[in-house]
Amino acid sequence: MTPASSKEPWGKVDEDGTVSVREAAGWRVVGQYPDGSAEEALAYFERKYSDLASEVGLLEVRHHRGGASASDIRSAARIVEGKLKDAAAVGDLASLEARVAKLSQALSAASATEAAANREAVDAAVRERTELVEKAEALAARDPKSVQWKQASADLSAMFDQWQAHQQNGPRLPKTTGQQLWKRFRDARAIVDKNRREFYAQLDDAHKSVRDRKTKLVEKAEALAPKGEEGIGAYRDLLEEWKSAGRAGKKADDALWARFKAAGDALYGARIEREAADVQASREKIDAKRELLVEARTVADESDIAKARALLTSVQRRWDDIGRVFPRDVERGLDDDLRKIEQALRTREESDWKRNNPETKARANDMTRQLTEAIGKLEDELTAAKASGDKRAIAAASEALDARRAWLTALGG
Secondary structure: OOOOOOOOOEEEOHHHOOOEEEEEEEEEEEEEEOOHHHHHHHHHHHHHHHHHHHHHHHHHHHHHHOOOOHHHHHHHHHHHHHOOOOOOOOHHHHHHHHHHHHHHHHHHHHHHHHHHHHHHHHHHHHHHHHHHEEEEEEEEHHHHHHHHHHHHHHHHHHHHHHHHHHHHHOOOOHHHHHHHHHHHHHHHHHHHHHHHHHHHHHHHHHHHHHHHHHHHHHHHHHOOOOHHHHHHHHHHHHHHHHHHOOOOOOHHHHHHHHHHHHHHHHHHHHHHHHHHHHHHHHHHHHHHHHHHHHHHHHHHHOOOHHHHHHHHHHHHHHHHHHHOOOOOOHHHHHHHHHOOOOOOOOHHHHHHHHHHHHHHOOOOOHHHHHHHHHHHHHHHHHHHHHHHHHHHHHHHHHHHHHHHHHHHHOOOO
């Protein structure tokens, strides 16, 4: 192989098959190739040179392309550098060594930058794992009774997943630091697991107590079935106990409540059946009361109050004889209509009594007499005023006379 700057070959072969490479210090024997021609011997060692040149070229490509760790490439460069030293190859070994030296110098600076970045990444990873540890420890320090365990379990599981992701994908932490953080995280998880187990064990005990209590309430409610509607009062009392009994766990609560409610539905169903029968039986009674209302409305047309009262009393007596009707809202409507007729007659009776009360009449007669006398005097005063032509006296007398006459008219005089 001949360099561009020199006509001299890089290698030579002696008659005994010894192959040498030309270097700055002179010729250096690289090996022997006794079983072939000089050209074959030289070609063999030139191929070894080509292999070394390819390795150097690959290192340069990896460095310029990026993505690979500078420290990893630098380690590979040191291996290639060792292969080049006294290499059994024919070619410009000095130029390969120079290229590797130049590459190693560039990689040295990149490695320093990479190391600093790695340190920062490790510091960040330590902070992140420390945060996970502190969250887990904070959860472990909480009062188990105040913890929402379903959410807390999900949170702790998510923390553990994050921890594993850090271990798999994050930078490797210093051994001591990593072990200390893991111990704290592991201990916090153990405390949380212990608190959770104890909490649910206590909850199971509490649920069992409530479950037993509600089971007895269900049995009492179901025992009321033979009483039918009469058992509703006792069922309501049991319902109040149910409300204060607490929770027995969703599944158990739902099953017990279904039985308890079914027992109540049976009692209320008996009432509904009875009310339906009452409604059916009340149809003729309702029609009868409506006919009585038609009769009762004629009370307003009777001018004689005594006769009106007698007629209404007869209606009320027959009304009571018919008895109660169902449904309740229909009964209330009928009673309200009759009550309005009763109130109207009572208002007429009160007005008549006031009008015919002897004391009231006596007071009215005395007032009539006084007004009649006053009117007579005022008429005389008006006549005198007109005779004198005194306009003020005429106006005063006329005004007073009109007022007295109005009062007398109001009294029926």
